[in-house]
Amino acid sequence: MSKEEKENPNQINIELSEEVAEGVYSNLVMIAHSNSEFVVDFIRLMPGVPKAKVKSRIVITPEHAKRLLDALKDNIDKYENNFGPIKQTQEAPKFPMNFGGTIGEA
Numbered sequence: 767m768s769k770e771e772k773e774n775p776n777q778i779n780i781e782l783s784e785e786v787a788e789g790v791y792s793n794l795v796m797i798a799h800s801n802s803e804f805v806v807d808f809i810r811l812m813p814g815v816p817k818a819k820v821k822s823r824i825v826i827t828p829e830h831a832k833r834l835l836d837a838l839k840d841n842i843d844k845y846e847n848n849f850g851p852i853k854q855t856q857e858a859p860k861f862p863m864n865f866g867g868t869i870g871e872a
Contacts, residue, residue: 790821804831
């Protein structure tokens, strides 16, 4: 056991691969639950494409879902203290007609 492990036995070493570190863009989240788990689907919705793709699915226990909620709230509070309130709108995001490339040509 290393000196660091003796001093802090509750420390967890976390490995982050380069692929995972790049992240995955998501602009829609859907959440479902049962009595034993929450399923969180991160989805990428592209304008003009009739089918959205789930880019990542995370399955967690209700206890971890509650911890995630608390952690998100804490981080949003810190963000807003630094950068001001996050603006919210009730309407769906509007994408330009040529978002993602040029409009099809024959």
